[in-house]
Amino acid sequence: MVIGKVGLAPMAGISNWSFRTLCFKFGAEFAYTEMISAESIVRNLKINEKYFPKDIEKKRVAVQIFGSEPYIMSQAASMVDGKGAWIDINAGCPVKKVIKKGAGSALLKDLKKLKKIIEGVKNNVKSKVSVKVRLGFDEDNFERIYDAAVEAGADMIAVHGRTAKQMYSGRAKWQIKNKGYIPLYINGDIYNSDNIKIAMELSGADGVLIARGAIGNPWIFSNITPSIFERKNVVLQHIDLLYLEVGDIREFRKFVAGYTKGLPGARQFRAKVMKIEEIDELKMAFEEYFLSISN
Template sequence: MERFSYPGIVGLAPMAGISNKAFRTVCRLWGAQFSFSEMISAESVLLDLDVVDEMLPFEEENSAVQLYGSDPKKLALAAKKVQHRASWIDLNAACPVKKVIKKNAGAALLKDLERLRDIVVAMKNACEKPITVKIRIGFEKNELEKIMDVLVSAGVDGVEVHGRTAVQMYSGKAQWNLNLERWNVPTAISGDLYTVEDIRRALEISKASAALVARGALRKPWIFHEFFHTKAPTVEQIRDMFLFHARLLKEREGEKSFYKLRQFVAGYTHGFFGGREFRERFMKLEGFDAIESAIREFFNRFLMSVGENTVRDRTNA
């Protein structure tokens, strides 16, 4: 196997309930160079649950499948079973949510580094695809050096590091000053990447190979466009992408999936005057016809004004 490297310097992070096929596609079109599936339990894979097939990447380049669990054998079998749908397999050892921690999975693995090592070794032995791991810098305190040493010794192909401990959840400021180049393995930094400047500074300070954008992409999906083009997209581009996102959801998940767009409306209306009022109205809409009509009406107001085909920060957004 050739040495693994992240297929780009900026990718979309895995986010439960968010980084589905439709949103991955949208972020790719905005410029994200790689992405991850939502977190999928190894148990669900082995039980052949229908939802698993919907969550796996389909005809997507540079997309990883992220698995979680605590049993080395089950994770190895699950990884082997889904690897044909993945560019590589990612193990979640970062999720701080209680229901995941109670299963000794996610960030709980950072408290049991022997188990974490056994899982990585088992997955490596079972798979032909590279194995990466997403971690936090520790569970209760910063133990990054110890965690990284264990992962590297287990033969991990890459590590994504969220610069907080598990007990911090998403509070406080994520640490970027981690000197990740100390380990001879590709790394990606995540945590508090909300602007293009955040991404650039995090890459420089952390010495990581790549950056993973999570909530920053949800807040402003075109952040990838800004990073690579050094400017915001036009109002027309944002309108058309929002409409395309709606069509993708409808095609993949049916008429009843329109409510999923509600978690993305704040991002698409970021920086627009009157955005707050529009979001309040949007939350009450039902059906794709009503949603598409409202999207066109909102953005066309700006397109009808001379010089309003660019995005900038506005008050009351």
């Protein structure tokens, strides 16, 4: 399963079509959808259509599903088979609401169940199947998790170098063991090209996934520092794409900090922009701001 070296990680509320489009423009080689509930897919496929990759990006975007019941996961997988480049199983989400239902990283506490889910999904789809995990639930158990994924037939594994218990605290561990049976992707705290290089060296991974480092910074995939002019153009394009996709410009607020990080007067500008609800007003505010700092 060859998909490239540097990809955009799945992020609920962030890694949608509009943002993926910009990440691809700047060199991301693959991406994931936001996580989609398997239960919800089985109940009503149509309401989940908004999450699926668009035709133009389909060959390089995986559909990520989450759930806890092997049967429902395999049903959901067969329903989304072919809607993306491959199917990814979320076994890393540490959010309480998800764990309480036995999904996401809760699966790392029950490797028998994780294997059953991977096997069930594999048996029900034509697509390749990957799994995204953390190092473990409350302790680093990665070798056993890796073995379980390989035994169950996973075609690829991506690991965020923290336990679920850690949430986002501490630093992500990149020094993990790659036994090399299937492609391995390392993830966590990758913010620049040096990080990519070191994370790959330490882990021996085949590539990396970038999540937070890409929010409001799609240039991370191209290793260029954008000029103010370029930054402005991308922000305006992002606003247009996002509006086209979700029709609510307030969704752009999640990206404002990233796009203005380290720029003069960013704090005051953010406070102002976070209240804007109209697309034209938002675009104008950014145009004025970038003009004011380019002189």
